[in-house]
Amino acid sequence: MQWMDKFIDFTSLKHFHYLFELALIWFFVKIAGHLSKRIGQPSVMGELLAGIILGPTILGWLHPTPLIKELAEIGVILLMFIAGLETDMKEFRKSAFASTLVAILGVLLPFLGGFLTGIWLGFNTSTSAFIGTLLVATSVSISVQTLREMGKLQSKEGVTILGAAVLDDILGIIILSLVIGFTADTNGGGVVDLFILFSKIILFFVFVWVMGKKVLPWAFHKSTDLMTSEIILTFGLITALGFAYIAEMMGMAGIVGSYFAGLMLSLTPYHEELFAKVETLSYSFFVPIFFVNIGLVANISEINSTLLGQMILLTIVAILTKLIGGAIGGRLAGFNQRSAFGIGAGMIARGEVGLIVGSIGLSKGLIPHDLFTATIVIVLITTLVTPPLLKAFFSNHKKIASPK
Template sequence: MSFLLETCIILLAVLVAGRLSQRLGQPAVLGQLLVGVLFGPAVLGWLHPGPLISEVAEIGVVLLMFIAGLETQFEDIKRNALAATLVAVLGVALPFVGGWLLSSGWGFDSPTAIFTGVLLVATSVSISAQTLKELGYLRSRPGVTILAAAVLDDVLGIIVLSVVLGSLGASGGGGHGAEPLPLLLGKMAGFFAVAIVVGYTLLPAVMRRVARMESGLPLLTVAISVALAFAWAAEFTGLAGIIGSYLVGLMLSLTELREKIMHEVEHIAYAFFVPFFFANVGLSATFAGMAGSFLVFVIVLVLVAVATKIVGCGAGALLARFPLREATGVGVGMMARGEVGLIVATIGLDAGLLPPELYTGMVFVSLGTTLLTPPLLKMVFRARPGDQEQALPASE
């Protein structure tokens, strides 16, 4: 099928599926995520994973997190720094131990079992951010904590991945594990330092100058370019690209151009790029080889992936004095593995630590946790009168 026809199918299918999902009382993002499963190899076989769809999808998720950063207030992040740290630390420790013990008990060798624990550490909050945005909770205390904890989770996850690859004598792709840990930590620290300084001092002046031009298009062009550049810089230092785009969005949220930039970027992002991200999530799903005891293992692995994030991150939120409902919501918001989980799985496959069948299992863990996130978030954060309009409370 030509890319032009694939593009037409993806854009229209994601639009219709989102509206249908809302009519059924679910977040629009749930229906949009199912498009890839329905039209991909798992069911109809009309669409297939490919470099073009994947690359456009990557731009989509970068812009999605850029918008989430623009909608977040930096003061909210500061107020919830302790809560985010507790959520991130426990949200890494418990899934790692859970995945390790499950694989060991199922008979996998020690290196594979340890790496399975690493797989469950990953978190991708792009779907959670979109769902919280739909529900009106993106700027709530749980929403801000989820986004802040995701940044720390990614750093901790990369550290765990690097330590495991180094201790097992393996080397993954993308620079992970091939460098000494101190050098990797130095690069990440350098990225955050430079990104914050540039984003806080230089970038606002540049954007104001661009905004004074007669046409509004230069502002849109520069904003998207900046988001992509920061995403690339994050990937270069070993972090996920979405961390870079979220961070620059957060920096630009401090300027008076926040609303204008967000309005401009949302149009092109949701009209074209973001639908590719939603569709691409499900395109890797296939039921080949999913039978017998391995199918049971994958189901249990999905359940462990869900439970350890909800319990671990939820416990961190409880320690930060969140009410039980909000703490549960934080755990649910952190449980999706998404594209981050697949990236880590690919590194393990290339390093020889992950057998092909377990890689397939991780595809279903990534897909399953991602598909479960929107409906579970809606169950936890079901709108009550006044909930969505309450001011963000200060941390205890």
């Protein structure tokens, strides 16, 4: 094979291997998405499984890399930006009460369930509290994609899920800060950190309101005078990434910032043009990488027999507490039983939020490494069961039940 080495410089080709990896991701995502829809499931189901098949668990053709991880983060930010652009504020206001009930019960039940399960499994109070915090996490991006495919994103249920997920994220961050603050040996530093966190959250929403009402409409109007191409799309991307960065700066998840960026821009005359262009860019480039990356980070082969029982139990608790908590909230808000359980199903996926929370727990020493590995699988399973459950509750659901 020496003639091949002379013909092709494989050493220098390694620097461009990412080109092959990206092409492989896009190809398999589209094929897997197509096959998934052929069997009556949302395409996102196949896209997630593509990551598992291509990743370390089965074929080992792809592995998590800094490039894939960063592109995946942009993908989920843009996915939530699109969700914000699609949100009908009139419907959002109508669903505020329902979203609040779903969020509160969707936080309390998973936290208590995770905490008590951790105690029962023999973990200490700090680790058990963090397990509860981990189960609080919700990644609505999977639900957003599934609901969009089913044409239910702008339904009463869809808007309720979106609103509840935003509140859920805020409550989850507060609980995470409480757990870290009260388990840290800092002589009251935890209380100070918590006060600072609350201040940052309030400051963030003040910033969102001022930018959305005063600055963004003016900035987009002035941008149309610039003599350059795709200025609306560019300013939209700047807004999405900028809001995501500021949310991270304030101690919140970046997806909260991008969602509110889209929400504010949905009130401007440019939202239809912006939505169409961002959707094309996102779903052709960034979003497929996000879905595959979830499968890549979960190397299921690392799970040993000693963790299997804990993983199964925690997974069951993670699914049931979110499903039941969301369903109770939905019923209290006036939805019928099927719609209420559909809302609960939309809150099950932990996705990238669960992985972020898990990594924080590992770095803070709140959970051991083997439990973190099990956490990845729990996150993966909760993410995978969400699309078919949403499909089951919302398919052939012609008449959308609204809250009383």
